[in-house]
Amino acid sequence: MMSRAAVLLCLLCCLAAAGEAASVVGEGEAAELAVSVDPSWRFPSQRLRDAYVALQTWKQQAIFSDPRGFTADWVGPGVCNYTGVFCAPLPRGVPGAGELAVAGLDLNHGDIAGYLPPELGLLADLSLLHLNSNRFCGLVPATLRRLQLLVELDLSNNRLVGAFPAVVLELPALKFLDLRFNDFEGAIPPELFDRPLDAIFLNHNRLRSPLPDNFGNSPASVIVLADNSFGGCLPASLGNMSGTLNEILLINNGLDSCVPPEVGLLREVTVFDVSFNSLVGPLPQQVAGMRKVEQLDVAHNRLSGAVPEAICALPRLKNLTISYNFFTGEPPSCARVVPSDGDRRNCLPNRPTQRTPQQCAAFYSQPPVDCAAFQCKPFVPVPPPPPPSYPGPLPPVYPMPYASPPPPAQYR
């Protein structure tokens, strides 16, 4: 049971967050200062004064509990000395280059309760904002769009709510986005997959509605979207990530389609996990195109037919898990890669702990799966540009360096 005080605090927090979100910091309008600044203090620059206002507003008005005392030394004008605050000269090529600025804020594992006030937009020079494992609730303020140098945003493991925070789409430098373990709800905006992000962690939220067809535009090397409830198709456009995607986890998302053969184009992928979904049909032979895959997990779906031998023969494969499906065939070579209980609860002859013959018969008495019926958008790769056609004879070939005589002895 939550105590009455805790209920009140949470209510207060979310009300405060909702109210504050409407106000605007900077952006042409005169912002009301939320905290007073001692007029006798001299700040080295306006940017460090702004940082003072942001951090003090947060501490004085939007942090309700700080059990580990991270903000206890947030006192006075010397913001660069505050715990969790890191200052550095601004990089070359940006306005104010060389000036000292608040470049990083790291309150990871602070267990701090409160919300994110719009004044955080005053920390416009941040390149790194790490707030994981706290109790921040309410909305992500839209004023974070002023953080035009932000490279890493980690808000994971908090109590943030609302729609997917679209403000992250307006951060041109952002590479690393971690929003996992919050309560964001609704759809992922398709624009996310057009952003030049390298890592996307959205697992364990309340995101819904099918994954967009431009999914494969993302240049990310790691995408973790487990434990939401997207439903719909496993996007065939994944095939467009063939040169860049290293790890993808789509566990427990209600995905409801066949496994598109295009996933076999993922020649760099090392971890591919689509377990705990409602995928149907066969495991396509083309999956054997994942030449670097080490962990391949398709457990807890409704896949059928035989596991293609070529998949089990993949040279780097260490763990193929196929349990809780309706597979009827497993080539002997799979013994190398399927853990001893990694094939339980299928319809495999001569294997222990399988489904009952009745369950298998009932499953296979249904009409065969028609993958086209899901109307998932296919992925049609753009053909590579045609080789340039030379108008005349080919240009002369230069003498090959390795065809030259060995260097004189004194150089050896």
Ligand SMILES: *[C@@H]1O[C@H](CO)[C@@H](O)[C@H](O)[C@H]1NC(C)=O
């Ligand atoms: C930070 O702390 C150091 C040493 O404690 C002190 O010398 C310095 O003046 C402080 N900087 C600011 C800006 O307060």
Ligand SMILES: *[C@@H]1O[C@H](CO)[C@@H](O)[C@H](O)[C@H]1NC(C)=O
């Ligand atoms: C593949 O992704 C690129 C962006 O990386 C995009 O421009 C292109 O349209 C995508 N191709 C297809 C066929 O979806």
Ligand SMILES: *[C@@H]1O[C@H](CO)[C@@H](O)[C@H](O)[C@H]1NC(C)=O
């Ligand atoms: C194989 O992977 C599954 C989940 O993907 C995991 O539960 C299991 O422990 C792994 N087994 C081995 C032997 O690595």
